[in-house]
Amino acid sequence: MIVLLIYVAVFVVSFFVVMKLIKPGARKDFTSLKTVTFGDESAVRSNRTASVISILTLFLLWGMFTGSALLPKFLHAPGPFEGLARFDYTAEAPGREPATATVTVLVHPIEQEAKAPEVEAGDGWAKNDSATVGMWRSGLIQVDRNDEVTKADGAKVVAVNGQPIVPGGEVITDFGRVGMSQKGTLNFEPKKGWQMEPIWLPAPEAVMARLIDIAQEGFRGSTLWQHLGWSLFRVIAGFFFGALVGIPLGYAMGLSDWFRGWFDPIVEFMRPVPPLALIPLVIIWAGIGEAGKIILLFLAALWIMAIAARSGVSGVKISKVHAAYSLGASKAQIMRYVIIPNSLPDIFTGARVAMGVCWGTVVAAELVAAEKGAGMMIMVASKFQNTDIVIMGIILIGIIGFGIDMLMRWAERVLVPWKGKG
Amino acid sequence: MSGLEIENISMRFDLPNGTSVQALKNVSLNLKAGQLLSVLGPSGCGKTTLLNIVAGFLAPTEGRIVLNGHEVRGPDAERGMVFQQGALFEWMSVRDNVGFGPRMKGMAKADKDKIVNHLLDVVGLRDFKEKAVYELSGGMQQRVALARCLANEPDVILMDEPLGALDALTREKMQSLVLKLWKETGKTIILITHSVEEALLLGERLLVMAPRPGRIHKEYRLPFAEMGVGEDLREVKKHPEFARTREEILGMIWDMEEEIMGRQEAGA
Ligand SMILES: Nc1ncnc2c1ncn2[C@@H]1O[C@H](COP(=O)(O)OP(=O)(O)OP(=O)(O)O)[C@@H](O)[C@H]1O
Ligand SMILES: [Mg+2]
Numbered sequence: 145m146i147v148l149l150i151y152v153a154v155f156v157v158s159f160f161v162v163m164k165l166i167k168p169g170a171r172k173d174f175t176s177l178k179t180v181t182f183g184d185e186s187a188v189r190s191n192r193t194a195s196v197i198s199i200l201t202l203f204l205l206w207g208m209f210t211g212s213a214l215l216p217k218f219l220h221a222p223g224p225f226e227g228l229a230r231f232d233y234t235a236e237a238p239g240r241e242p243a244t245a246t247v248t249v250l251v252h253p254i255e256q257e258a259k260a261p262e263v264e265a266g267d268g269w270a271k272n273d274s275a276t277v278g279m280w281r282s283g284l285i286q287v288d289r290n291d292e293v294t295k296a297d298g299a300k301v302v303a304v305n306g307q308p309i310v311p312g313g314e315v316i317t318d319f320g321r322v323g324m325s326q327k328g329t330l331n332f333e334p335k336k337g338w339q340m341e342p343i344w345l346p347a348p349e350a351v352m353a354r355l356i357d358i359a360q361e362g363f364r365g366s367t368l369w370q371h372l373g374w375s376l377f378r379v380i381a382g383f384f385f386g387a388l389v390g391i392p393l394g395y396a397m398g399l400s401d402w403f404r405g406w407f408d409p410i411v412e413f414m415r416p417v418p419p420l421a422l423i424p425l426v427i428i429w430a431g432i433g434e435a436g437k438i439i440l441l442f443l444a445a446l447w448i449m450a451i452a453a454r455s456g457v458s459g460v461k462i463s464k465v466h467a468a469y470s471l472g473a474s475k476a477q478i479m480r481y482v483i484i485p486n487s488l489p490d491i492f493t494g495a496r497v498a499m500g501v502c503w504g505t506v507v508a509a510e511l512v513a514a515e516k517g518a519g520m521m522i523m524v525a526s527k528f529q530n531t532d533i534v535i536m537g538i539i540l541i542g543i544i545g546f547g548i549d550m551l552m553r554w555a556e557r558v559l560v561p562w563k564g565k566g
Numbered sequence: 567m568s569g570l571e572i573e574n575i576s577m578r579f580d581l582p583n584g585t586s587v588q589a590l591k592n593v594s595l596n597l598k599a600g601q602l603l604s605v606l607g608p609s610g611c612g613k614t615t616l617l618n619i620v621a622g623f624l625a626p627t628e629g630r631i632v633l634n635g636h637e638v639r640g641p642d643a644e645r646g647m648v649f650q651q652g653a654l655f656e657w658m659s660v661r662d663n664v665g666f667g668p669r670m671k672g673m674a675k676a677d678k679d680k681i682v683n684h685l686l687d688v689v690g691l692r693d694f695k696e697k698a699v700y701e702l703s704g705g706m707q708q709r710v711a712l713a714r715c716l717a718n719e720p721d722v723i724l725m726d727e728p729l730g731a732l733d734a735l736t737r738e739k740m741q742s743l744v745l746k747l748w749k750e751t752g753k754t755i756i757l758i759t760h761s762v763e764e765a766l767l768l769g770e771r772l773l774v775m776a777p778r779p780g781r782i783h784k785e786y787r788l789p790f791a792e793m794g795v796g797e798d799l800r801e802v803k804k805h806p807e808f809a810r811t812r813e814e815i816l817g818m819i820w821d822m823e824e825e826i827m828g829r830q831e832a833g834a
Binding site for chain 1: 623641643645647654655657667670714715720
């Protein structure tokens with residue numbers, strides 16, 4: 145909730161700061177006059193400044209709520225309590241005056257061993273206690289254990305820091321919450337603050353450190369590059385075979401009634417089946433090895449490429465074919481000089497979609513079963529609660545997926561510059 | 567025998583819902599080699615259908631087309647077509663578009679380049695040789711389409727509203743260009759247009775067609791095309807005979823349109 149509020153606040157504030165005060169390159173051309181921008185892509189251009197601020201904001205929020213060392217302390221959200229916490233308890237026992245003693249609790253980072261601090265016993269019949277509790281955790285503290293009269297002998301705690309407490313109740317202290325169980329035992333839960341525990345969300349620098357670590361040391365017997373390389377290799381192999389079969393299939397469907405009729409039901413049926421739904425079947429048929437994964441990606445790419453090639457062929461303007469005929473072109477020449485070039489933009493669009501789907505599918509397939517690969521890395525890491533590796537993996541997967549898309553777009557611009565210009 | 571004979575062409579389209587459209591009925595016409603024919607008529611009277619049949623894209627349900635003594639049975643390089651727009655190959659440069667026909671014939675590169683360079687000079691696009699066609703304006707694109715058609719040395723050039731998408735000024739320049747090319751190359755040309763003025767200017771012979779079924783309504787023989795070669799077309803338009811014929815044809819087409827509208831209203 146607070147995260148959302150901060151996010152919205154940064155959005156609004158940066159909008160006004162950038163738009164009103166700095167006005168970087170305010171648009172003065174005619175597109176600035178456009179008010180109705182629906183369906184007119186040229187009227188809305190992505191604001192670079194907004195993109196940069198957006199990404200910085202995500203990192204800022206991430207750092208704030210993980211207590212990142214990259215951020216100055218005052219930007220941190222309140223952190224969990226760490227150090228020595230103290231509270232008093234007052235106990236009653238039959239035939240004795242109520243007595244008060246102090247409990248000292250060492251709240252320590254969970255990955256460190258800790259020893260309860262030494263404390264003096266004190267004067268009354270209730271003795272001072274000490275205990276340890278991990279940050280973000282809670283612990284039962286049997287304060288009566290060292291007292292002259294224990295719970296078994298009829299002693300019971302009636303107040304904490306002077307405030308009365310009953311079984312099932314609680315008292316909030318400066319250091320955290322002291323609760324009492326139904327059986328009358330005190331339970332101390334140090335303040336958690338607003339920051340995320342590293343096993344839920346590690347700080348950015350921890351993820352970075354882990355990335356460097358894994359880049360140098362590797363993970364599960366393979367280097368980071370091998371893991372990513374295997375995932376990429378599977379995508380490229382699966383896509384390659386999918387295109388190799390799918391494009392000619394699509395051409396055949398676009399050119400021949402018989403092929404169209406024969407394959408239309410199959411293609412139209414397979415198209416809406418998400419490739420992930422095929423994983424179990426592919427595992428049964430081809431096992432979980434490389435073959436299975438490449439077959440899965442092949443299937444993922446096949447239908448997309450076939451449909452793209454089909455629409456590329458059937459989308460050719462009849463006037464272009466007529467023009468070529470009356471310029472003396474033969475059927476084969478029309479195929480080569482008209483149909484194929486005309487279908488390339490559609491095929492490229494299909495290829496971009498197919499690469500995206502394949503990348504998503506490979507990660508999912510590796511989550512299910514793999515010895516190497518980006519998906520396997522985050523799956524294994526999550527079993528050991530290595531959240532930093534999981535997040536690192538997700539970021540790398542995102543970057544690579546984005547990179548693939550940029551590469552495809554670039555190839556499209558270079559290879560089919562006439563796209564959308566017919 | 568040289569020339570184009572349109573012999574008693576009828577064309578019926580059978581529609582998927584079982585009915586049929588009689589797009590053309592008993593259309594006959596003889597064109598001598600080198601004649602320039604313009605075709606006018608209300609929308610839907612079968613002009614495009616007739617041109618497609620001559621080009622060989624459609625087979626008529628009755629009748630036949632004979633060019634230079636042999637029957638037409640499909641598209642061929644001897645009959646070139648210039649479309650209204652969008653029929654250029656946008657994946658090729660201007661030069662490759664113009665050189666497409668010669669290339670398909672397997673002509674040697676040097677000969678092909680000579681033809682292409684010459685035609686680009688003729689249509690005034692020498693400096694745009696290496697450009698992609700989508701980088702050109704609409705008028706320039708139509709000049710490329712014209713050059714592409716001419717590069718193939720067809721006997722007959724068929725044009726379906728080739729200037730329909732152009733602005734008035736560009737259109738006038740293109741009209742002069744068409745006249746000049748007609749005179750220089752001596753090709754037989756059939757030109758469909760919606761503009762009565764254009765039909766008068768670019769028609770040695772002018773055909774007015776009537777709809778439902780599509781048929782020849784009236785034919786004119788006009789002097790304006792000859793007059794317009796190398797001349798200012800606006801001067802030609804000032805000719806009293808020009809204005810008179812224009813009014814006559816406009817009236818004719820208006821009557822046809824009104825009849826169609828009336829029939830539709832009666833039917834509704
Ligand atoms: N492929 C087709 N299938 C069915 N009907 C057709 C087909 N092509 C044309 N027609 C019909 O034939 C008639 C003539 O069409 P055509 O396109 O030749 O007219 P047009 O004179 O060129 O019209 P416009 O001036 O609008 O271009 C129309 O009624 C049209 O609906
Ligand atoms: Mg037409």
